[in-house]
Amino acid sequence: MTIASPRDFLLSLYQTAVAAVSASQCLPAFLPPPPSGRTIVIGAGKAAAAMAQTVERHWQGELSGLVVTRYGHGARCEKIEVIEAAHPVPDAAGQEAAKRILAMTQGLDREDLVLCLISGGGSSLLALPAEGITLEQKQAINKALLKSGAAISEMNCVRKHLSAIKGGRLGLACAPARVVTLLISDVPGDDPRIIASGPTLPDDTSCAEALAILRKYQIGIPPNILAHLESGAGETPKPEDPRFARHSHHIIATAQHALDAAAYYAGTQGVAAHILSDGIEGEARDIGLMHAALARQVAEKGQPFHKPCVILSGGETTVTVRGTGRGGRNAEFLLSLAHTLNGHSGIYALACDTDGIDGSEDNAGAYYEPASAQLAATHQLSARLMLENNDGYGYFSALDQLIVSGPTRTNVNDFRAILIL
Incomplete structure (x- = not known):
């Protein structure tokens, strides 16, 4: 040799x-059959645009939607809008995209399908702070976590409890439609609830854990965020919630x-x-x-x-x-x-x-x-x-x-x- x-x-x-975990290679086999109602495609992450492009090329039937990806990571789509935003620190473009994605889930019924395309980076790209928390505050905490050496699971636990869309909240907003989430995993262990902070998946972490992580890394906590976490106002929907009954997910590519x-x-x-x-x-x-x-x-x-x-x-x-x-x-x-x-x-x-x-x-x-x-x-x-x-x-x-x-x-x-x- x-x-x-x-x-x-x-x-x-x-x-x-890299080629082995591209959307074009991994995604087509996991596409569900078209529903009798509408198909809405939403998603976030560094692979979101390529995933959306692959869906368009293989989907049999009508669809529409919106995905958000990192600046420079876009791909040409005809029916699914692609928005680019900042990573690893969220920006106003990501916040606006998150608002629009959440709005798209309104008015769906049981015959409709939501196809959610999730990949690493989605936590920053799908930025919609919980009520009473500003984008600037989330940016500051995100920067501090990035410098602290915190593990991705710890960072995403905090993000979920300061968000109006992550930690399963986007999934619940899709009710009563059926939700199929396809994920490219960027997290050790491939826990789908951690990837992009699990916007469509129930969460088993708590506000108390998020608060403990911030204290562990000695990150300054503004009074309004401290109150948000201590009161439980930021609690995420849990796995036993019956509204997740018609949801399914598939991890299509891993390390x-x-x-x-x-x-x-x-x-x-x-x-x-x-x-x-x-x-x-x-x-x-x-x-x-x-x-x-x-x-x-x-x-x-x-x-x-x-x-x-x-x-x-x-x-x-x-x-x-x-x-x-x-x-x-x-x-x-x-x-x-x-x-x-x-x-x-x-x-x-x-x-x-x-x-x-x-x-x-x-x-x-x-x-x-x-x-x-x-x-x-x-x-x-x-x-x-x-x-x-x-x-x-x-x-x-x-x-x-x-x-x-x-x-x-x-x-x-x-x-x-x-x-x-």
Whole structure:
């Protein structure tokens, strides 16, 4: 087995993984039969426009609707309107889209069908604060949570209890119509109630839990939001609510699907692939340290795998922001790995977000190779110092090792591949 270009091989793994979880590949098989009444398509997330486009291409019958996606992630649709809004911090465009989507659910009857298309990013894009809470307050709390290192499940618990549309409220608004929710999962564990804060699914978290999360991360709580949570005014509809009886949901694409596709491709190239997990969470720099230790063990001692091989993993890491640098969690992971390996021979790595955007930057992630350490030295760059400043983007940009794919219009979160030769 000979790999002429480790970088091209790792890029092919990433591209294969992303293609496997695209809406065009995954969605058609889950479309329900047309109803006797109307079909309304609504949705939110980074994949929402591509999902809507796929629905239009395969739907037998009339339909109309509205979906909201991130700026730059749109796709051309003829019958379903696509609105673009801000992510990861919500804006007025997302708030207006949420109002219009909620309005579309009014006046439906039992013969109608609501097809809801949900993917990661929907929490920010479907922004409709609960009564008495302002968009500016939600923006401030969202920013603080993003910097705090909170897990996605914790962030979305808070979001649900400050919202007028998430945490199942959109689903109840569709009554008495039948609701079918199709989801592309970006959360470890693939819990559909966490994806985009579960706008059409019942919720089993509480106001008390949301309040505890804000206090855990020492996030300032305005008096009106404190009262909203302490009084229970923000409580979400629960699983036993009979109004969800005619609802169904299907997770159509996950991180595991992406990893399986990449592993299969590696096998066709004669490289053994080992999937660690599809749901790794924790600080990105700590996960990088762990992956580096595992790669060294394989390279030096043939344990627990024999080289040549590729180690794959997915999930959603977090970054507790302490510095002033640029970069998302994948660049942070790879910078930590680069610092730990320090040019160790025979180890190459790629870490990218499957949506094509690492955090809020213009890159999907980055690439690392043994020569990176020497190249960094020639640029007088310190991986340790730049890691302390959360500046993975700056490090890999200087080395010309950023991976820029542009929006992929899908999202199953982190994709990591470490090639050991």
